[in-house]
Amino acid sequence: MQVDSRLPTPLLKVSGLTRYYGARIGCAEVGFELWPGEVLAVVGESGSGKSTLLKLLSTRLAADAGTIEYALLGRGLTELSRLSEAERRWLLRTDWGFVEQNPRDGLRMDGSAGANVGERLMATGARHYGEIRATAQDWLARVELDPARIDEAPTRFSGGMQQRLQIARNLVTKPRLMLMDEPTAGLDVSVQARLLDLLRELVTRYGLAAVIVTHDLAVARLLAHRLLVMQGGRVVETGLTDQVLDDPQHPYTQLLVSSVLHL
Structure with a gap:
């Protein structure tokens, strides 16, 4: 036929998904x-x-x-x-994007806010520095972060701001x-x-x-x-x-x- x-x-189809930790069930037939x-x-x-x-x-x-x-x-x-x-x-x-519960696990804390967003763009082949920076600033604004803080490290952001930065990092590749x-x-x-x-x-x-x-x-x-x-x-x-x-x-x-x- x-x-x-x-x-x-469907975008995602999951069938019978199962995982054991020894004798303990982690996930069964989901x-x-x-x-x-x-x-x-x-x-x-x-x-x-x-x-x-x-x-x-x-x-x-x-x-x-x-x-x-x-x-x-x-x-x-x-x-x-x-x-x-x-x-x-x-x-x-x-x-795909993955947003961690603790944003520190989903960010490169030793890089700048812009580098965190731009890094994912570069992984897809982007190379023009000016365009990467402009896109990063645009996404900072979309998640309600001040684009002027693009060169600041995530360590200078509050927990809520770090979470928004992590979201921008994930969404930049659409x-x-x-x-x-x-x-x-x-x-x-x-x-x-x-x-x-x-x-x-x-x-x-x-x-x-x-x-x-x-x-x-x-x-x-x-x-x-x-x-x-x-x-x-x-x-x-x-x-x-x-x-x-x-x-x-x-x-x-x-x-x-x-x-x-x-x-």
């Missing part, structure tokens, strides 16, 4: 599809498997079973395990997929609110698809179209964000929602 090439194709422009939040308590799943998706961790397929430009859905190491590295620094690990954790409430507003605006403006790991259901409600609820390494509930949070079906999800309501 021939496949109709006109049928819509599967989902992510579509262009869609934001998926993965929620659950510490130890639920959220971080393991994100590491598997980013290829930082090898799976014991299952597949991850990505719609490569010009090639369609391709299993990531079939890519060479060079191809995976190229994907991660061009078409990736189609962003992976985010607790992007607002550890920030003051007011700073967190501004960063969430910025993330929502950027996701909408650039049509990004994103997988966001968070323990904060308020973050999930604000940013995500769909939720994946994990417990003990397994997905126990999934659905549209408002639907899951307003009418949770699984006892674990009900407990998560109830704990927030009673804070």
Whole structure:
């Protein structure tokens, strides 16, 4: 039977993804599809498997079973395990972005703000210094950082500013997929609110698809179209964000929602 090439194709397709740490389950038989422009939040308590799943998706961790397929430009859905190491590295620094929970882990702290943004451009072949610098300044402005601070080191920025710089560093190559690990954790409430507003605006403006790991259901409600609820390494509930949070079906999800309501 021939496949109709006109049928819509997911950007990311995950099937049966499994990882063990010895006898302990890190992630078991996780599967989902992510579509262009869609934001998926993965929620659950510490130890639920959220971080393991994100590491598997980013290829930082090898799976014991299952597949991850990505719609490569010009090639369609391709299993990531079939890519060479060079191809995976190229994907991660061009078409994918990864926002670390601690921005210091996602920035080169001994370089300038401009160098952090420009470095990713240079990895894609950009060589004209003036153009790289101008693009870096433009992206600093887009994430609400003063372009005049382009030559300052990230160590001189606050935590919220470092997180925005990390976001600019990732978005400068216009990736189609962003992976985010607790992007607002550890920030003051007011700073967190501004960063969430910025993330929502950027996701909408650039049509990004994103997988966001968070323990904060308020973050999930604000940013995500769909939720994946994990417990003990397994997905126990999934659905549209408002639907899951307003009418949770699984006892674990009900407990998560109830704990927030009673804070």
